Each structure stands twice: as structure tokens, then as C-alpha cells.
Amino acid sequence: MRLIIASSVLALAVAAPGLAAAQELKFSGGATIASKYVADGIEQTKGIAVQPWIEGEINGFYFGAWMSNVDKALLGGDSVETDLYFGYRGEAGILSYDIGYTRYYYNKSGNCCGDLILSMGVAATDKLGLGLKIKHNPSTSTNPAKQSNLSVSADYAFTDQFSMGATYGKVTKGGMTYWSVGGSYAINDAFGIGLTWYDTDVSKGVAVLSLDYAFSFN
Template sequence: MTNKASFLLGTCLVLLSSNALAASGHTVSANAAASSNYFWRGITQSDDGAAVSGGLDYSNDSGFYLGTWASNVDFGETSSTSYELDFYLGFSGEIKALSYDVGYIHYAYPDAAGDIDFGEVYTSLGWRNLSFKASYLTHAQSGSSTEEDMLYLELNATFPVFKSAELGLHIGNSRGDTVMEWTGEDDSYMDYGVNLSKDGYTFGLVKTDLDADDDLKVYVSYAVDFDL
């Protein structure tokens, strides 16, 4: 594990294990999931194979939160890395009927042959069943031939359907020089998603308009979360 990833993970573990978290207004939770495929912005991160993931989260009444999340990955011949380790922190809350979230996320690949880590700042606004989120690249892997430019815009909607089920709709746009380097195509592409969730189970469909990866893909997953 790289020194950077070790520091990020250690920071999370220290904060999440503090006795102070037992005080009122502090929450620590854990999550775990298994999925037939791991998609990120419409593109598989597990070479169309299964993925197992889990994470820890801390939050308090001020709206501050931080956490860590990990999953197996498989980028085929493009990278030898076998897992992803994320670290994130931010502030979230509500102003009347409008919800907001502002934060930073670091994507680390500790066992990669080279440095392929990158980070993003993000902000989102939500109103009723709708949410809009923008994520912007703050730094990319060393030795990148691009100007490290990437912006991701997404619109999401959720609706209650049937009995205790939820329908999710998603549309996103990735753009920038880094997108072109990663995909080998244009510097912009769209991704679309629809899913149906109930009692931790999710059935979903994912599609992009990339020439090399424009097939409609199906996945199923199960997730559980609990307070510690």
C-alpha cells in the first residue's frame, strides 16, 4: 500500500474508532455490497465481472462527514491494479426544501504498478425527488499527457413505486481531455441508467454512447448498511 493510501485509511480508522463518537450527535455506520458488475459513470470497473465492496462512514449533526470505501477492480491490460480504495469528506445539509452536499473524494489504487490515483471536488443540490451533481478533477495520475481536465455532470431522480420499492433514473455527461485519454474516443460522452431497488436488492440497466462500449448492460446487486 502506498504511503498516501495508508495515511488516508489511517485517518479514517482513527476518527471512526474514537471514543468521542459515542457522544450524542455522532454517527458511525458500515456498508457492504455484492454486485454482478461495478460501473462508474457507465463504464465497467471490474471487466464486466462481479464486485464486492464495503465501507465505513462517520457524520455529525453539523453536517460534516467522512468515510472510506473499497472494492475489487479489473481494468484488463490497461492496469495491473486489483482494488480501489476511496477516501471522502464533506458537508451536507438542508435549507428549507433544498438539500446540498459539498466535498472531496480521492480515488486510490494502492497496488497499481504506477500512480493512477486521482481526486475530485464535488457539489450537489437536491429538491424533492431530483438531484443535480457536478464533479471536477483536481489532480490525476503522474505522467498524464493531458491537462488533467475532467468535468462530470449528472441528474438523478428517484420515485416510490409498487410496494416499498424505488425507481431510480440517471443521466450523466463526462467531458474533458482526461476523458479522451481514458476512453480513447471523444472528449465527451453520455451515460444513462435506470434501476429498481427494494429491501437492499437492485436490478439495473446501464448504457453509454461510446462507440467501444455502447451495449446495454444489466446488473444485479445486494447492499446492506448498519450503525456501529
Template sequence: MMKKLTAAIATVSTLGFANMAHAESFDTAIGEIDASMTATLASDYIWRGQSQTNGAGAVQTSLDFAHESGIYIGAWGSNVAAEDFGGASIELDYYVGYGGAITDDITYDVSWATYTFPQGIDAVDEILASVDLYGFTLGAKYAYDPSSALYTYVGYGFELPYDIGLGLHYGNTDTKDPVGTSTANLEYNDWAITLGKTALGLDWALMYSDTDLGNDCTEIYVDRDSCDSNVTLSVAKSF
């Protein structure tokens, strides 16, 4: 299964959904392939508790292909705040990975991703791995080029009445090398609570997020408010 398929609401790094329930399946000479494209409008782009748009809105899109074997590839894009990314106003991410199931209640996912910022800061390469078991998600992301940073997280998602999903998320970032234009070696925590529901053919989400960065936020972003607590609303449509 695709990474976007197996990720719980609580563990997404951005506020948006790539809902593979709407995927189209195609029979090919090499087996069945699922394809999905998602468009998202969000009041902010939140990454590990931090705004990537200085509190402004975000337009995001994704395109994913998954083979029946569990192998998948995809791309994702969003606008970002140019002043925080070396002049880049767009982030374009590309990833490839493999996901599978051990039992009906235990699934796993491993992938490699590169995050690019055209005409801005250098691309960041990352290795990702996660396990979903009985509603919990345990995961780690290791960025190795050009910086060295480890992100570990735990999430828990479950269903409330009226088909409302509730996701809880807690993560830790341990940065050993400079991030963006920063010279700081930062370690901090982030957390989030997300409510999600499908209605009118759209995926809606409301998320509260925060970090314990405090004044260290200015080591990363021009705008100090980028690391303040956020309440973010998004709506997504999958095709």
C-alpha cells in the same frame, strides 16, 4: 447528513447501496456520531455507464462516520479489472465532506474524495457537489489530479407501489486530460434506470445502464464490452 445518506438511487456511480437507515448512533464528547458499514455483492461494477470489472462480479464495502453537524468521513472499496488499472485489482476510495438541509425538500452536499488503486495507476483526486430538491438531484464532480475531467449529472427518484424505488440518471463526462492508459480526450454521455427495494433485511437493486462511447471505449479499456449496455443486479446489507 452523509453523502451516502443523501444520494438518490438514480445518481449512484456504482450499483450498490450504503443505507444509512441502519446506522448506529453514539453520543460522544463532541456530539452525536452515526456509524455505518455496508457490504455489497453485485453482478458488475458500473461507473458512469462503464464496467470496471470487464463484466465480472464485484464485492464492495463501505465504512462511514457522520457527525451531527453534517461533517462526515468514509471509505469505500471494490475489486476492479487489473488489466485496465495498471495491474491494480482493488480500488480503495476515501472521502470527507459536509451535508445539510435548507428545507425539508432541499438538501446539499460538498465533499472531497481520492480514488486509489494499490500497485496500479495513479490516485485520482476529485471535488464533488450536489443539490437534492423535490426528488431531483443536480450534481457535478471535478477531477483535478492527475487528470482534468468534469462530470455533471441529473437524477430523479421516486417511489412506486409496493415500496419499490425508481431512479433515473443522465450524466456527461468531459475529459480534458488522459484517463488511465488512454491518450484520448473524451466527452460522452451515460444514462441509467434503477429499481430498488428492501426485502428480507437486504437492499436489492436492478439497473440498466448505457453510454454513447461507441468505438471510443477501446481508448480507455482493454475489453470493448466494458462500455456496452449493462443489466446489473446487486444486493447489500448495512450494519
């Protein structure tokens, strides 16, 4: 699976100049600096996390890579996580959808696992958005007790710059429940700051402060 994804991403990158001229291939990238890396309420670092990313998109199809440092003591000796992903996203009226696949790699343990991810959203009003996300690990060999992850979310834009959101989720088949609430402020088109509280029913809550930077190649 690792070779399939890596080869697909490489093939698209090599073909990018020709595709861009014909069908408007767009690239974007950025990075987040966070006081901690938290995934579904569980801490992946004890301190600051640096998380760069890059993505290409063409007619709704996308592919990309995301990285972060992780803590060796928390992740069994691993210090870097790399996620490779691809999928398709689009909109139909007030509805939005995104179906994709993400594969997770670590610098020491290597190929970990992967998730099929389905996200759906609805613009309930001009300011209120509601979302549903389902993540499913089709491999029963890695962790058969925790295969699926279902979450719901709500976001409200008070202004063009300031918004708040909340998420509630559960890992099925004996897993945990997690939730978060936070706000974000867009400083300009490139920079934004956020403050989010993460919590679960199996660990202590933690507040995360983040600075985000994003840009487009086009």
C-alpha cells in the same frame, strides 16, 4: 494529499469516543455484492464485485472509506480500488446538499486522482426527488481532457419499499455521455436488492443486479 486525508480520518477515529459523548458521532457501514462494478457506465469488472464501506458522521460532517475489487485487464493491472472521502451534508426545507472530496487509490498504481463533488437535491413531491451532481478533478496533470462530470437524476418512490430512478450525465471537454435506469426494493431496514441498466455513447450497455446490506453502530 494521501497523507492529509489518511491523517484526518485517523485523527477523527482516535477522537471518536470523546466526540461521540459530546456531539453524537455516528458510525454506519455495509457492503454491496453486484454482478458487475460499473462507474458512469464503464465496466470496472468482468464479473462479481464485492464493495464494503464504512462511514462516520457528526453534525453533518462525514468521513469514510469504500472499496471494491476491479479487473486487472480493464484497469491496467490493478485489482483493488479504495476511495477515501470526507465532506458536509445537510437539508434546508425541500432542498438537500452535499459537498465533499473523494480520493481514489489502487493497489498497484497507487494514488490516482481526486474529485471535488457537489450534489444538490429537491423533494419535488412526497414521492419524486430530483438531483444534480457535479464532479470536478482539480488536477490538470492526470487527464486534462476530462476534468468535469455533470449529471442529473430523478427518483420516484412507488411505495415505502419499491422505487425507480434514472440518471443522465456527461463528462465535459470531449468526454462521453452516459445514462442509467433501474429499480430497487427494500427487503427490510438492512437489506435491499436492485437492478440497473447502464449505458454510454462509447460502450455497450450492461445490466447490473445488486444486493445491499447496511447497518449502524449506534
